[in-house]
Amino acid sequence: MTSFANIYRLGIKELWSLVRDPMMLALIAYTFTVSIYIAATAMPETLHKAPIAIVDEDGSPLSARIGAAFYLPRFEPPAMIQSSQIDAGLDAGEYTFALDIPPNFQRDVLAGKSPAIQLNVDATRMSQAFTGSAYIQQMVLGEVNEFVQRHRGSAVPPVDLALRARFNPNLEQSWFGALMEIINNVTMLSIILTGAALIREREHGTIEHLLVMPVTPFEIMVSKIWSMGLVVLVAAACALTAVVQGVLRVPIEGSVALFLTASALHLFATTSLGIFMATLARSMPQFGLLTVLILLPMQLLSGSFTPRESMPDLVQTLMLAAPTTHFVAAGQAILFRAAGFEVVWPKFLALAAIGTAFFLIALNRFRMSLSHMT
Numbered sequence: 001m002t003s004f005a006n007i008y009r010l011g012i013k014e015l016w017s018l019v020r021d022p023m024m025l026a027l028i029a030y031t032f033t034v035s036i037y038i039a040a041t042a043m044p045e046t047l048h049k050a051p052i053a054i055v056d057e058d059g060s061p062l063s064a065r066i067g068a069a070f071y072l073p074r075f076e077p078p079a080m081i082q083s084s085q086i087d088a089g090l091d092a093g094e095y096t097f098a099l100d101i102p103p104n105f106q107r108d109v110l111a112g113k114s115p116a117i118q119l120n121v122d123a124t125r126m127s128q129a130f131t132g133s134a135y136i137q138q139m140v141l142g143e144v145n146e147f148v149q150r151h152r153g154s155a156v157p158p159v160d161l162a163l164r165a166r167f168n169p170n171l172e173q174s175w176f177g178a179l180m181e182i183i184n185n186v187t188m189l190s191i192i193l194t195g196a197a198l199i200r201e202r203e204h205g206t207i208e209h210l211l212v213m214p215v216t217p218f219e220i221m222v223s224k225i226w227s228m229g230l231v232v233l234v235a236a237a238c239a240l241t242a243v244v245q246g247v248l249r250v251p252i253e254g255s256v257a258l259f260l261t262a263s264a265l266h267l268f269a270t271t272s273l274g275i276f277m278a279t280l281a282r283s284m285p286q287f288g289l290l291t292v293l294i295l296l297p298m299q300l301l302s303g304s305f306t307p308r309e310s311m312p313d314l315v316q317t318l319m320l321a322a323p324t325t326h327f328v329a330a331g332q333a334i335l336f337r338a339a340g341f342e343v344v345w346p347k348f349l350a351l352a353a354i355g356t357a358f359f360l361i362a363l364n365r366f367r368m369s370l371s372h373m374t
Contacts, residue, residue, distance in 0.1 A: 021200075086120055098120040180305075191295060268351075302328045
């Protein structure tokens, strides 16, 4: 009972220390509000209000028809400019696309020739450039064929392919972006908070005060794990309710309670990892660099950005030792596909095993670092 009381009181001390740290509070608030909203809305995979300019050197009904094909919401209303304004507009970032229709274009089309239309693309805007180039080509060819044939014909395919998108019928990118940002932020923030808590103790000299008190390294470590893990867990629950379901209107198919259970198991592993990293670093700048080296591969190779099936077999095997791999798989199954415990229990078991291993390794390293201080 004394040990539980010490763990509880030390955890409360960590919470008060966090409350008195405005930068950490601002980081938590930003990570689970603005960051999620940006991830869901800032990078749509489809064209949305792409700026385009048209140089109409033909002035024919066909060129006017092509210009009228660009309208909201995929494109901004086309800006009619002169050919001398193309380079300046692209350099200034005023347009992503500049379409130059040459003189006598309609006459050459009706004569059976193959006139060329020049499409200038600002390729620094990657998400719009790749998608928009192909889309503009299809639009121009469609308008020209319809003008020549006097109707828009479409070949009947020999096979009718019926597409049904499960779990995200309209293929909304914001649904995926918002939920995966929460999953990634749980990992990032748990490592940062626990590592910063230990380094803050060392920098302020309060770790020496703890060593002369009747507390053990196990109690000190567990107190940091439960307190910082609780903060991240509460923040994730609030983000799911207020930001994802409230502001972004993203439907959550599965059980939020089951997802939070998976988050708690994941936090057990990542908070232990954060303490282990803090014992290796001597200052916050070193801890920050170490976090980049470890956190980025864990997130990029976990399956949150790229499906694991498209990775090399060696990478897939190695990443099974990372908690993020199992947490991402469990989170996607629960939140997207409404999977129950009978489906995700292997992931829960893997998270518990990895968390226990990380905890024992971190505890051993933590004891060694404290023994060196004494």
